[in-house]
Amino acid sequence: MSLxxxxxxxxxxxxxxxxVKHVDMDISQGEAVCILGPNGAGKSTLIKAIAxxxxxxxxxxxxxxxxxxxxxSHALARRGLGFxxxxxxxxxxxxxxxxxxxxxxxxxxxxxxxxxxxxxDMFPDxxxxxxxxxxxxxxxxxxxxxxxxxxxxxxxxxxxxEPSAGLSPKLVxxxxxxxxxxxxxxxxxxxxxxxxxxxxxxxxxxxxxVDGRLAHDGPTGALRDGKLxxxxxxxxxxxxxxx
Amino acid sequence: xxxxxxxDGIIAGSTIGLGAIGLTLTYAILRFANFTHGDFLAWGAxxxxxxxxxxxxxxxxxxIGDPLGPFSFGWGLPLSLLAGMALTVLLTLGLDKVLFGRxxxxxxxxxxxxxxxxxxxMALRSLLEFIFTANPAYFTRELQxxxxxxMGMRATPDQMLTVGLTAVLVIVLHVFVTRSSTGRAMRAVSxxxxxxxxxxxxxxxxxxVTWIIGAGLACFAGVMSGxxxxxxxxxxxxxxxxxxxxxxxxxxxxxxxxMLGGLxxxxxxxxTVQVVGAEWRAGVAFVVLVLVLILRPSGLFGRRV
Amino acid sequence: xxxxxxGAFFLxxxxxxxxxxxxxxxxxxxxxxxxxxxxxxxxxxxxxxGLFTTPAVVDRLGGFDLPIWxxxxxxxxxxxxxxxxxxxxxxxxxTDYLAITTFGIAITLQLAFQNLEWLTGGVFGMSFIPRAxxxxxxxxxxxNMSNLALSAAMVFxxxxxxxxxxxxxxxxxxxxxxxxxxxxxxxxKNPVSLRLQAFVLGGAIMGLAGAVxxxxxxxxxxxxxxxxxxFQVWAMLIVGGSGNNWGAILGAVLVWAIxxxxxxxxxxxxxxxxxxxxxxxxxVVIGVMLCxxxxxxxxxxxxxxxxxxxxxxxxxxxxxxx
Numbered sequence: 023m024s025l026x027x028x029x030x031x032x033x034x035x036x037x038x039x040x041x042v043k044h045v046d047m048d049i050s051q052g053e054a055v056c057i058l059g060p061n062g063a064g065k066s067t068l069i070k071a072i073a074x075x076x077x078x079x080x081x082x083x084x085x086x087x088x089x090x091x092x093x094x095s096h097a098l099a100r101r102g103l104g105f106x107x108x109x110x111x112x113x114x115x116x117x118x119x120x121x122x123x124x125x126x127x128x129x130x131x132x133x134x135x136x137x138x139x140x141x142x143d144m145f146p147d148x149x150x151x152x153x154x155x156x157x158x159x160x161x162x163x164x165x166x167x168x169x170x171x172x173x174x175x176x177x178x179x180x181x182x183x184e185p186s187a188g189l190s191p192k193l194v195x196x197x198x199x200x201x202x203x204x205x206x207x208x209x210x211x212x213x214x215x216x217x218x219x220x221x222x223x224x225x226x227x228x229x230x231x232v233d234g235r236l237a238h239d240g241p242t243g244a245l246r247d248g249k250l251x252x253x254x255x256x257x258x259x260x261x262x263x264x265x
Numbered sequence: 266x267x268x269x270x271x272x273d274g275i276i277a278g279s280t281i282g283l284g285a286i287g288l289t290l291t292y293a294i295l296r297f298a299n300f301t302h303g304d305f306l307a308w309g310a311x312x313x314x315x316x317x318x319x320x321x322x323x324x325x326x327x328x329i330g331d332p333l334g335p336f337s338f339g340w341g342l343p344l345s346l347l348a349g350m351a352l353t354v355l356l357t358l359g360l361d362k363v364l365f366g367r368x369x370x371x372x373x374x375x376x377x378x379x380x381x382x383x384x385x386x387m388a389l390r391s392l393l394e395f396i397f398t399a400n401p402a403y404f405t406r407e408l409q410x411x412x413x414x415x416m417g418m419r420a421t422p423d424q425m426l427t428v429g430l431t432a433v434l435v436i437v438l439h440v441f442v443t444r445s446s447t448g449r450a451m452r453a454v455s456x457x458x459x460x461x462x463x464x465x466x467x468x469x470x471x472x473x474v475t476w477i478i479g480a481g482l483a484c485f486a487g488v489m490s491g492x493x494x495x496x497x498x499x500x501x502x503x504x505x506x507x508x509x510x511x512x513x514x515x516x517x518x519x520x521x522x523x524m525l526g527g528l529x530x531x532x533x534x535x536x537t538v539q540v541v542g543a544e545w546r547a548g549v550a551f552v553v554l555v556l557v558l559i560l561r562p563s564g565l566f567g568r569r570v
Numbered sequence: 571x572x573x574x575x576x577g578a579f580f581l582x583x584x585x586x587x588x589x590x591x592x593x594x595x596x597x598x599x600x601x602x603x604x605x606x607x608x609x610x611x612x613x614x615x616x617x618x619x620g621l622f623t624t625p626a627v628v629d630r631l632g633g634f635d636l637p638i639w640x641x642x643x644x645x646x647x648x649x650x651x652x653x654x655x656x657x658x659x660x661x662x663x664x665t666d667y668l669a670i671t672t673f674g675i676a677i678t679l680q681l682a683f684q685n686l687e688w689l690t691g692g693v694f695g696m697s698f699i700p701r702a703x704x705x706x707x708x709x710x711x712x713x714n715m716s717n718l719a720l721s722a723a724m725v726f727x728x729x730x731x732x733x734x735x736x737x738x739x740x741x742x743x744x745x746x747x748x749x750x751x752x753x754x755x756x757x758x759k760n761p762v763s764l765r766l767q768a769f770v771l772g773g774a775i776m777g778l779a780g781a782v783x784x785x786x787x788x789x790x791x792x793x794x795x796x797x798x799x800x801f802q803v804w805a806m807l808i809v810g811g812s813g814n815n816w817g818a819i820l821g822a823v824l825v826w827a828i829x830x831x832x833x834x835x836x837x838x839x840x841x842x843x844x845x846x847x848x849x850x851x852x853x854v855v856i857g858v859m860l861c862x863x864x865x866x867x868x869x870x871x872x873x874x875x876x877x878x879x880x881x882x883x884x885x886x887x888x889x890x891x892x
Contacts, residue, residue: 075459095462104464113456113464120449127446128465172462298666300606300673321878376604376665380804381864383606387801388857394850404708449822498850502797506677509670545684551674558659 024086025051025210026072026179031081032232034072040079041067043234049179054211056221056242060255061233065214068231073105085179100128104177105126108184111168114157118148118167121156126173141170144203146236162193171198173209180204181212186220200226222246230254248262270535272418276493278531279431283486284504285511285523286438287479293455293518294475297375300382301360302483304389307501309344309484311393313349314402317341335422338405346488353484357476360385379397386502393498401495404488427489434485435524438478442520447474455518496548507534507550514557516567525565529553536544578714584826585721586783590817591807592728593649593775599874600736602748603661603766604669607676608776608803613683613795614652615645615777618639618786620696621689623785627698630691640701642781649777651771657769661762676797683792695791699784724782725819728775732815733806735771744768798853802829805860811870820872825856 028047034040041064045072045216049055057065070076072083074095085103093101113121122141126134142149145166156167165185172180185201186194198220205211205224215221222242230238230251237254238245245251288302320341324330332339364385364547368378411419420428442448452470453461461468490500507530514529515522534549590612597603605611619641626633656675660668683690690696699708703716735741746754747761754761784790804826810821832852838849863870 073463075463094467095459096465096467099465107460107463110457111463113453113460115456116449116452123446124449124453124464124466135502175465257552290625298670364865367865373864376669377864377868378603379666379669380604380808383801383804384857384860384864386857387797388854388861391850391853391857395854396846398847506670506674510674513667513670545681548678548681551678554671554674555659558671560665562663562667 023051024048025053026212027082027084028072029082029084031068031071031083032079033067033076034079035076037077037079041234042071042231044081045231045234045236047229047236047239049210049212050212051178052208053225053227054205054213054225055229056213056215056225057229057231058215058218058221058245058251059237063231064234065231066183067214069105069183069214070107073103073181075105075107078169099125099172099175100175102175102178104172104175104180106165106168106172106180106182106185108187112156112159112171114155116156117153118156118159119152121167121171122148122152124172125171128175136172137176141174144173145170146199161189162196165193165197166191166200169197169204173204177209179210179212181214183214184216185213186215186217194220216246218248218251232257266536266539268417270423271416271417271532272420272540273538274413274532274535275428275528276344276420277534278529279428280486280490280493280527281504281507281511281531282524282527283431283434283482283489285515285527286435286520287482287486288508289515289517289519289523290451290475291479292512294447294451295365295369295472296418297365297378297382298509300505301386301389302381302479303501303503303505304386304393305353305357305483305501306487306490307496307498308389308487309349309353309480310487310496311397311402312352312356312499313345313484314404314491314496316348316352317345317404320345320379326496330404332407337405337409337421337423342404342488342492346485349488350481353475353487354480357480357483358473361472361476380387381434382394386505390502392499397498399498401497402491403495404492407468410520417513427493431489431524434482435520439520447471451475498513503547506547506554510554510557513562514553514564516564519564519566522564522566535558572710575710575714578711578718578825582714582721583719583785585718585725585782586621586779586786587803587806587826588725588819588822589721589728589779589782590729590776590803591810591822592725592732592804592815593772593779594807595772595812595815595818596732596775597772598807599818600741600744600748601765601772602665603765603769604665605672605772606669606680606800607656607672607674609795609797609799610672610676610679611649611652611773611776612780612783612799613790613792615649615677615711615780616790616795617683617690617696617780618648618777619645619781620699620784620790623700624696624698627691629688630696631689638702638785641785642778644665645781646778648771649780650774652777653770653773654766657766657773661765661769676795676800680792680795682771690792693792694783695789695794697789699788699790701785701788721786724778727873728778729815729819736815740767759814801853801860802826802856805856808860808868808870809862811872811874813874814870814872817870817872821870824871828859877887 026049028045031042032040033042034141045068059065067076071078074093078091082089085101088101090098122138126138147163148167148170159167181255185197187211189197194217201211201224213221213225222245226242228242228245229236231252284306291299302306303350321330324339330339330341365378368381381453397478409421409423411421414420422550442451450466450471453466454468458468511526511530512523515526530550530553536545537549538546590608594605594608597605621632622634622636622644623638623641624632625635656671661670684693702720703713704711706716743759743762747759747764751761806821806825807818809825811817829852832855836848837845
């Protein structure tokens with residue numbers, strides 16, 4: 023069942039300068055998909071535009087049957103789309119608990135306490151010191167908090183922008199382990215990543231963006247040896263491959 | 266130096282502090298220095314005065330027009346104040362809709378919005394002068410006797426009431442901003458408006474709430490000043506530099522900071538009047554501002570600028 | 571014939587405002603600095619020149635009786651030094667802190683003009699400031715025309731100087747800093763120092779303008795240098811076109827004309843006892859006009875002669891989304 027449907031989607035910061043060009047994307051419930059591509063390809067811009075942070079210049083985005091193309095950014099969390107930006111993804115001047123409370127307030131009152139408890143159980147590091155300022159957390163812990171906050175509202179789709187960015191290999195491992203758990207809980211995952219190895223291990227399908235356009239869409243198996251990916255990144259292959 | 270300086274400073278500082286709280290909130294959340302804020306105080310005072318003019322006759326007719334207890338005003342003033350606050354809110358929301366909001370949506374640089382606020386403030390101030398003339402006006406004709414409150418200080422019942430109410434307001438606001446969900450939303454937007462949207466917060470709503478709180482406080486401060494001193498078209502403008510200095514001294518975005526900044530400036534002004542002379546009073550806020558910018562630009566409780 | 575005299579008088583005052591606008595244009599149009607205390611720099615220049623050139627007066631420092639041009643040079647220097655002090659303090663910080671500080675300077679300096687009687691003559695101001703072409707004072711047309719020629723020449727000279735500077739390497743670097751500070755820095759340019767230089771230059775021109783104005787009128791008082799003046803000058807620059815020196819001059823003449831015209835309409839329409847009250851309407855009109863221009867045509871009548879200026883452009887996308 024198609025959960026996130028993107029059609030002929032263009033986006034960018036200025037009306038006459040699209041960064042994302044006519045992208046088509048179809049993500050089914052339960053899938054884990056990664057978006058790869060060289061620097062400047064528009065991967066981050068694509069998901070930021072889907073999340074309402076960058077202007078949509080054409081095309082449409084549907085979440086299940088819901089047209090969210092022009093929905094304001096703040097409405098999306100309530101409609102089931104969770105987004106974790108790459109940097110500045112938590113409020114450093116508020117405590118862990120306060121960061122979580124803001125998200126919890128999107129839920130009906132009866133569910134708030136239960137959800138907070140559930141997420142704290144899932145991330146014991148956060149549970150240990152809920153009244154610490156988020157700014158005092160380490161890089162890995164900040165990513166935990168950012169993910170926990172996004173998960174609080176039980177999104178159907180969770181979109182993450184380079185969750186491993188700036189983290190040491192050990193922490194990258196922890197983050198991806200957490201993503202595996204999230205996946206196991208039934209959340210559909212969309213991941214923009216530079217760390218190709220980790221992304222291909224976690225996901226089963228990969229979209230490759232080159233110069234703002236979709237250059238490839240297929241199972242991750244075909245990309246594992248790196249040869250196809252290299253050709254796509256360096257521009258000698260443009261074909262889209264469907265399963 | 267007589268200890269009267271202390272109480273004089275606290276009284277003046279309370280007005281400055283209340284105005285500065287509204288200013289610091291709009292500064293932190295809307296991200297521009299609003300030069301119209303002083304005129305919100307003046308408009309608040311004048312609109313309250315106008316309403317109380319209508320109410321006065323009505324209440325006297327009902328037999329409840331007399332001053333309450335030891336104070337110089339009757340029921341007319343608190344009731345008019347509520348109406349005045351509502352009207353001031355309408356004024357600020359209207360100004361935002363017509364001017365600031367439009368510039369924001371266009372993506373104008375913050376300094377352009379500051380410039381627009383400068384133009385709007387001159388227009389608003391002069392409009393007051395046109396409608397009400399430059400002659401001072403008063404809420405009440407009742408004279409108050411300053412009473413001894415210990416340690417060689419004197420204060421009128423009006424003055425003590427307004428200081429007390431200010432303290433209550435500040436505490437209520439501080440609890441509101443630190444513990445309520447709207448308060449959290451305001452703090453989130455002041456840190457990072459884009460991320461606030463990602464978290465699910467309606468930034469437009471937070472902006473509206475900020476204007477409402479700022480306007481309400483401005484009206485209250487204006488009425489306070491009008492009650493304790495007098496009402497004139499330039500009353501807000503004359504407070505603008507102390508308001509900015511207090512907000513920056515306290516740290517932009519901090520409510521306790523703004524209040525503390527206001528009290529410090531009020532006290533500094535009172536001391537200056539005693540030691541140097543009343544004619545230099547208006548320069549005190551500038552000296553404080555310069556010192557803050559040299560020594561600690563982020564202010565007492567502010568984030569690093 | 572008296573229209574001719576009045577016309578010359580009107581235009582001369584407009585020219586002095588044009589000078590102030592040119593100075594402000596360096597600070598705002600070329601450098602993006604919002605100076606809310608223009609009146610202070612103008613007043614400082616006026617009083618300085620007055621101090622150097624007026625004859626001796628009881629109770630006040632003076633009697634140097636120096637020639638007018640020395641007064642004018644001193645005025646420009648004082649304007650520059652004052653700008654340096656204010657700028658050095660705030661240019662590193664966000665532009666709105668500069669705005670607030672210049673606002674404070676204006677209030678404080680006005681207070682100083684009023685209270686330091688031994689220096690400025692206090693509330694009564696300074697009189698007998700020597701007037702250029704003073705020997706023609708009896709003949710209105712000749713006097714006003716000569717002064718018009720002089721002030722127009724000053725405007726033209728400053729205009730040429732600024733145009734030359736804007737086209738020079740210094741001007742190019744200044745624009746580079748305005749458009750993209752980081753890029754300019756990576757090429758070894760020091761943005762803070764450059765902005766400070768521009769701010770000082772603008773302030774010096776304002777001080778000079780204050781002196782020219784003072785010597786034409788012959789008399790100054792603290793009440794001449796109120797926020798009202800700052801406001802008028804800003805309206806002139808924004809209406810005329812910020813970033814464009816011709817715009818600065820055009821805006822000065824145009825807004826001064828609107829001011830004078832609305833003033834005379836008011837004195838015709840309103841009875842004598844309502845004059846002061848009606849005068850505030852003039853300010854409302856100018857204030858509303860300023861806001862409307864910022865909303866509908868922020869570049870003014872004569873826009874900058876290149877692609878849109880940085881401060882009319884977009885904020886970073888961290889700002890609240892509409």
